[in-house]
Amino acid sequence: MTESQLSHAAAAPGAIRLHPTRWIVDLLYYAVLIVLALVMLIPFAWMLSTSLKPTEYILSVTPQFIPNPATLDSYRTLFDLMPMQRMLGNSLFVAIAGAGGQVLVSAMAAYAFARIEWRGREIVFLLYLGTMMVPSQVTLIPLFILIRQLGWVNSYQGLILPGLFSAFGTFLLRQAFLSLPRDLEEAAFIDGANHLTIFWRIILPLTRPALATLAVLSFMQYWNAYLWPLFVARQEIFMTLPVGLAKLQGGPRALTQWNVVMAGAVVTVLPILIAYLFAQKWFVRSVTLSGIKG
Amino acid sequence: MLRKGLVTLLVVVMLAALVPASALAQDSVTIRYYNFSSDPDHVEDLQTIIDAFEAENPNITIEVSSAPFADYFTLLEADLVGGDAPDVFELNFENFVSYAANDVLLDLSPYVSTDAPYYPRALEAFQVDGAQYALPESFSTVLLFYNKDLFDQAGIDYPTAEWTWDDAMAAAQSIRALGDDVWGIYSPIQFWEFYKKAAQNNCAFFNADMTESTINSPECVTALETMVSFVNEDVMPDQTELAGVANEELFLQGKLGMDVIGIWQFAAFADAPFAWDIQLEPGAAQKAHHFFANGVAVSADSEHPEEAAAWAQFLTSSEIAATVRIDAGWELPAIDAPEYVAAYLEQTPPDNREAVFQALESPVTPPVIERQTEMQDDLNQLLTAAEMGELDPQSALDMAKEQIDGLLQ
Numbered sequence: 218m219t220e221s222q223l224s225h226a227a228a229a230p231g232a233i234r235l236h237p238t239r240w241i242v243d244l245l246y247y248a249v250l251i252v253l254a255l256v257m258l259i260p261f262a263w264m265l266s267t268s269l270k271p272t273e274y275i276l277s278v279t280p281q282f283i284p285n286p287a288t289l290d291s292y293r294t295l296f297d298l299m300p301m302q303r304m305l306g307n308s309l310f311v312a313i314a315g316a317g318g319q320v321l322v323s324a325m326a327a328y329a330f331a332r333i334e335w336r337g338r339e340i341v342f343l344l345y346l347g348t349m350m351v352p353s354q355v356t357l358i359p360l361f362i363l364i365r366q367l368g369w370v371n372s373y374q375g376l377i378l379p380g381l382f383s384a385f386g387t388f389l390l391r392q393a394f395l396s397l398p399r400d401l402e403e404a405a406f407i408d409g410a411n412h413l414t415i416f417w418r419i420i421l422p423l424t425r426p427a428l429a430t431l432a433v434l435s436f437m438q439y440w441n442a443y444l445w446p447l448f449v450a451r452q453e454i455f456m457t458l459p460v461g462l463a464k465l466q467g468g469p470r471a472l473t474q475w476n477v478v479m480a481g482a483v484v485t486v487l488p489i490l491i492a493y494l495f496a497q498k499w500f501v502r503s504v505t506l507s508g509i510k511g
Numbered sequence: 512m513l514r515k516g517l518v519t520l521l522v523v524v525m526l527a528a529l530v531p532a533s534a535l536a537q538d539s540v541t542i543r544y545y546n547f548s549s550d551p552d553h554v555e556d557l558q559t560i561i562d563a564f565e566a567e568n569p570n571i572t573i574e575v576s577s578a579p580f581a582d583y584f585t586l587l588e589a590d591l592v593g594g595d596a597p598d599v600f601e602l603n604f605e606n607f608v609s610y611a612a613n614d615v616l617l618d619l620s621p622y623v624s625t626d627a628p629y630y631p632r633a634l635e636a637f638q639v640d641g642a643q644y645a646l647p648e649s650f651s652t653v654l655l656f657y658n659k660d661l662f663d664q665a666g667i668d669y670p671t672a673e674w675t676w677d678d679a680m681a682a683a684q685s686i687r688a689l690g691d692d693v694w695g696i697y698s699p700i701q702f703w704e705f706y707k708k709a710a711q712n713n714c715a716f717f718n719a720d721m722t723e724s725t726i727n728s729p730e731c732v733t734a735l736e737t738m739v740s741f742v743n744e745d746v747m748p749d750q751t752e753l754a755g756v757a758n759e760e761l762f763l764q765g766k767l768g769m770d771v772i773g774i775w776q777f778a779a780f781a782d783a784p785f786a787w788d789i790q791l792e793p794g795a796a797q798k799a800h801h802f803f804a805n806g807v808a809v810s811a812d813s814e815h816p817e818e819a820a821a822w823a824q825f826l827t828s829s830e831i832a833a834t835v836r837i838d839a840g841w842e843l844p845a846i847d848a849p850e851y852v853a854a855y856l857e858q859t860p861p862d863n864r865e866a867v868f869q870a871l872e873s874p875v876t877p878p879v880i881e882r883q884t885e886m887q888d889d890l891n892q893l894l895t896a897a898e899m900g901e902l903d904p905q906s907a908l909d910m911a912k913e914q915i916d917g918l919l920q
Contacts, residue, residue, distance in 0.1 A: 298551050362593045448589060451576045463579040464550040477551075 261486070268292070268479035275475045291476035292484075298477070299461050300453055301484060307376075307450075308440060308457040309488070315377045315439035316432050323386030323431060328416050330387065331394035332402065342391075349384045353444075361448050375449040376457070380439060386431050393427035394420055430503040433496065440489060458485040540818045541572045544826075545590075545597035547583040548649070548805060548842070549575075556839045563831045564822060571818050591615055596810040598819040599826075602645055604804045607637060608879040611644040617809040618642040622820035627828040630871045633845035637806045645806030646827040649842035652870045653707075653801040655679075655793065656762065656770045656861075659786035661686050661693065670769070672869065674793040676737050679769065683746035686768035695746030697758040698771035700738050700898040702887045703801070707792075707875050708734040710799035716878040717919070724915035727908040730796075735904040737795065739897055749898055762787075773803075774867055778840070781860065789861040791869055802874030804845065845871065882918045889914045 262282070267275060268291055269284040295301060329335075330342050360379055369375030401423075402415045410418070421428065443459045450456045456464075462481045467473045493500055549557040554577075561573045576597070578586050584606055590596045602610055610616055620643045633647040655670055662669055665685040670678070683695025698704060709716065714731035717724055725731070741747035753761070762770040765785050771792060780787060792800055807827050809819045826832055833844040833851035844851065847868075856864045880886055890911055897907040 298554075358589055358592060361589055365593050365595060447578070447582055448586065451578075451586075463582065464577070466579055466581070467551070 264479045264482050264486075267476055268483050270476050272474060272476060291474070291480040294474070294477050295465075295480045295484070298465070299481070301461070301481075303454060304456055304458050304461045305484070305488070307455060308459075308485075311373065311376050311446075311457055312436050312439040314373075315380055316436040318377060318381045319383050319386055319435040320428055320432050322381045323383055323390050324421065324428065325416070326387040327390035327394050328412075328420060331391045332415075332420070333412065345384050346388060349388075357444065357448070364449060370449055371452045371455050372449075373455070376446055376455065377439075379445065380435075380442070383435065386435065389431055390424070390427055393424045397423055426502060429499045433499045433503045436492075437489070539570050539572065540815045541574055542599060542815060542819050542822050543574045543576070543597040544822065545587065545600040546575070546577050547580045547601055550577050550579060553839055553841045556835050556841055559835050560826060560829075560832045563829070564825045567825075568818075568821065571822065573822060591810075594812075596812055598813040598815060599807060599809050599823050601648065602806050602808050604636065604802070604806065604876055605879065605883070607645055607806050607808070608639075609881075610808065611639045611642075615811055616644040617811045617813060617816055617820070618644060619646065619809060619820050619823065622817060623824060627824060628846050628848040628851075629828060630845050630847045632874050633802070633804065633871060636802060636804060636874060636876055645808040646823050647845040648805045648807045648827045649836065650802060650804040650845045650871070650874075651773060651775060651842055652803065652867060652874075653771060653773045654789045654791065654866055654870060656772055656776070656780070656787060656789050658762065658765060658768055659788060660765065661689065661768045661785075664689055665768075669788070670790040670793070672791045672866070674790070676793045676795060679793045680740065680744065680746070683741065683768060684744065687746045692766055694748050694761065694767050696741055696769040696771075697747055697761065697767055698738065698741065699758070700742070700894050702890050702894070703877070704738065704771070705735065705890065705894055706877055707799050707801055708738055708795070710875040711795040711797060712737075713796050716915070717880075721880075722919065724912045724919065726915060727905070727912040731908055732904050734795070735894070735897060735908060739904055742898055743900075750895075773801075777861070783860075787860060788863050789866050790863060791866050798873040799875040800870035800873050802871070802876055804876075805842070843867065847871075880915075880918060886915055886918055889918075 266282055266284050269287045269289070270281070271286065271288050271290060274281060274284070326345075330338060330345075364370060364375050364379065367375075369378075397420065401419055402410075405415050405419055441459065442457070443463070446457045446460045447463070450460055453461070458481070462478065462485060465474070465478045465481055546557070557575065561575065565571065565573060583601075587596070587600060596615070620641075623643060623646065629647060633650060634643070637643065637645040637647055655674075657670055659669065662682070665682075665688070667682050667685050670682070679696060685695075686693060687695040706716065709726075709731055712730045712734040714728060714734050715725050742749050748758075748761070758767065758770055759772060759776055759779065761767045762772075763780065763783055765783075774789075791798065807823045809816060809823055813819045827844070828846055830848075830851055833846050833848070834854070836842065836844050837852055837855040843855070846852070849856075852868070858864065878886075893902065893907045893911050893914075896902040897904055902910070
């Protein structure tokens with residue numbers, strides 16, 4: 218029975234007798250939601266719990282949920298083994314600069330595609346969108362060779378620049394720009410404004426929600442990126458958190474200290490969790506607007 | 512004032528950048544070394560070895576970079592394709608074979624000193640057609656671990672280096688008789704165990720010119736029959752009887768008499784609540800032991816082959832490299848120099864640590880073909896079917912021959 222059928226039933230004369238049913242349906246509804254929420258949360262709880270365990274308790278036969286004894290040793294080992302502050306700083310810098318840059322580049326491209334008339338615009342736009350169909354693995358090696366010839370291996374520009382040109386971001390913002398009425402900029406043109414002024418003073422302020430959406434998505438994309446930073450950041454001082462984290466896993470025939478790996482995972486997830494708490498509204502909007510979960 | 516100072520500083524920096532590096536240090540050479548085995552625990556140990564090398568060779572600087580094992584070979588290939596390979600890099604044995612076949616490795620024969628104390632068989636493993644394409648850096652192997660307490664309870668003698676699988680079967684039956692939940696032996700039935708037991712029985716996977724598989728020869732069938740017989744005689748638990756419990760866990764619980772397992776378990780078994788030791792694996796027609804090895808290779812494109820080879824040799828055979836490895840528990844150097852490994856042999860348990868090095872007398876390396884993964888997957892399925900009694904060894908290997916022949920085409 219759907220929600221609307223239920224409320225119809227509740228309005229009917231027999232409403233009093235139907236109330237218990239309503240109550241039971243609600244209960245079931247929440248029970249299912251709670252179970253689903255637990256399923257989503259358990260891996261995180263397990264990560265946190267393992268990161269607090271002493272080494273010899275990690276793989277105990279009866280799994281322990283509450284670490285006893287709990288210890289911060291794994292965090293100490295983590296910060297001893299890896300320049301974590303540096304990696305955290307790298308991740309933040311790359312994600313913020315990358316997200317900011319991607320929004321700017323996408324917005325400028327979207328403006329050209331949405332607001333300026335030029336010959337061949339539709340075809341160029343279609344071709345540009347078409348690049349979304351090419352899996353990034355295909356372009357990985359050619360792009361890497363290009364970046365290497367530019368001497369950008371082990372550099373921030375090598376980490377950030379290739380991700381700036383996003384067909385998806387351009388598409389998202391173009392749709393937002395198209396929804397603005399033409400009258401606004403025509404009025405501005407009459408007042409003597411040029412494209413730059415219109416872009417900066419009219420279009421951007423009016424499409425802030427779309428810009429914020431893209432910023433959130435691209436921040437997460439840069440923050441979680443693994444393969445590209447792995448190729449470009451060969452020296453520890455340029456590594457982002459996911460790349461550093463992978464180095465904690467031992468090779469074949471070596472023991473992996475899972476508590477240290479989990480401590481690294483906690484440190485990696487924490488900033489994004491905090492960002493989420495403060496920017497929950499934008500995260501939710503980014504999912505509903507784009508249909509993409511980061 | 513401040514601005515003037517800054518300008519001066521900038522000018523100095525720019526001038527310094529103009530002076531070629533070679534003018535500062537005469538003939539100084541930088542060798543780039545790329546590896547996976549130092550992460551995450553042995554970064555400092557590697558640095559100790561580098562410092563010692565640089566002290567001996569003041570004109571050579573070693574520049575290290577590393578990657579996690581899972582991605583190491585992707586990155587190495589990208590570097591090779593990009594024409595910017597590191598001078599020296601680590602390779603595990605399985606990858607060594609394909610790299611050597613693709614002409615990207617330098618033949619080190621002219622550079623390697625003849626008195627470097629490598630185990631001859633370990634050195635041979637990294638030769639292809641007489642060319643030394645890599646030097647053995649470290650190795651690991653699989654041995655027979657046994658629970659002394661269970662042997663005492665059953666009143667039987669401990670395994671010896673001369674044991675065959677028949678002796679193992681007799682001991683396993685005596686231990687199995689101790690109780691319903693006590694098992695005699697565990698030796699996995701899969702590709703990695705099979706090619707070793709195949710070697711013990713003189714079974715070859717392929718004919719000499721690699722055009723056809725000979726995996727259903729009588730020798731090979733005997734090898735598989737021996738493996739399966741432990742399940743059939745009910746002295747070894749099969750997959751369903753294990754029910755998800757790892758065999759090393761069963762051993763640690765004191766419910767397994769013998770376990771054929773890797774020496775990397777020493778640390779995990781150190782605190783076992785019973786006495787245990789190791790012995791060479793039982794043999795058949797001959798002995799054969801796993802030789803899981805990492806080698807160090809020099810890029811064929813290296814601009815400084817001599818210096819690169821010197822570093823590769825120092826890293827794999829110098830006393831300091833050997834002792835640092837052993838003190839840090841960073842796998843084992845494949846070096847025939849007891850004085851380098853004395854510290855390792857003194858640690859207990861197990862008492863019989865010499866067996867680890869004795870295993871190097873009979874190393875066996877995996878059969879490698881171009882379509883390796885497919886061969887391993889196909890064979891693993893058939894071996895499992897044989898273990899579960901769905902196929903008898905002869906027909907399982909007949910089918911394996913057919914499939915491998917298809918992969919060799």
